[in-house]
Amino acid sequence: MKKILPQGLEPRDAYRLLLSAIAPRPIAFVSTVNKKGVPNAAPFCFFMGVTPSPPTIAFSVLRRGDQKKDTLRNLESTRDFVVNIVDEALAQAMNIASGSYPPDMSEFDVAGLTPTPSEIVTAPRIAESPVHLECKVRTILELGDLPAAIVVGEILCFHVHEEFVKDGIIDVRKLKPLGRAGENLYARFSDIFEMDMPA
């Protein structure tokens, strides 16, 4: 096997390698709002479940140099957010929203997304997304000298477009949520097989 030591790599190459090793990654298209009421939307693919009860998720927000991303600043002041799930129809707008824009410019405008009010939290939902998870920040874990913070949030409310509800859960065969890998690659959840868990 080929051995690769990360300390021998340029930061950009270490990033490319990591992104190819952790795949496929689910995408949290996170919407927040700042104190002035400007809605923000940004995709994160360092995203995972934490525990099912209460339903809790986490995502990692990288720092850009010394700057905190708008999403993290908004979470620190408002403490709530929505995770919008991304299917193929939403892919292009999500990709546009991943760019860097000034704090007073809304990705909803830039990417042609429609904000729709949440039931419980102040952050808007993205109308074009088939699944919305309204979340409250439980804790933001700063990691010493690591240039990232892990946001842990509890899901207070699930919204699922009727056509994707099946037996009380989301029909992923129909929704085909996008998975991310490195090198600008995305895959639909479509080349599927089943394995029963051991007894």
Add this chain to the structure above:
Amino acid sequence: MKKILPQGLEPRDAYRLLLSAIAPRPIAFVSTVNKKGVPNAAPFCFFMGVTPSPPTIAFSVLRRGDQKKDTLRNLESTRDFVVNIVDEALAQAMNIASGSYPPDMSEFDVAGLTPTPSEIVTAPRIAESPVHLECKVRTILELGDLPAAIVVGEILCFHVHEEFVKDGIIDVRKLKPLGRAGENLYARFSDIFEMDMPA
């Protein structure tokens, strides 16, 4: 849209719903060793990147009632582990290893896996896996009353089977790492498209 409040759900149904919302999930097939030298292997799909430099990953380990899983106990005592990436050839053994076995019984034996020594850490690698990430625990984040701990680990060494190395990263089109969804569903990374990031 259909609104689902988690507090109205049985824990099992909340779990099924969460697992259908966060998809596709990458799989960390984590190998550790206990103080007596018994190797352990268990798959985790609450798994994500944290930061590329230094390359750092995290996964969530649920408690089973009051019990800590073997993986967590081993990490607390030895502080190191290997993340083994799962392709289709490794799927069945990974599934067997996901069962519950006593601490002195090795999943390597149960699932027919071959332990192979790591370069840096004490935990063995799984020879049948195409990619191994040797990791050192950086921190284990206990989350108050949540029944889970988030393990944050730094990758000290990447090993990639020669046939899957391409331009210094992993060729995911060839490797087709498995993605997990709810309901015993797995997908190969194969129904792919590309989108360039915005400038």
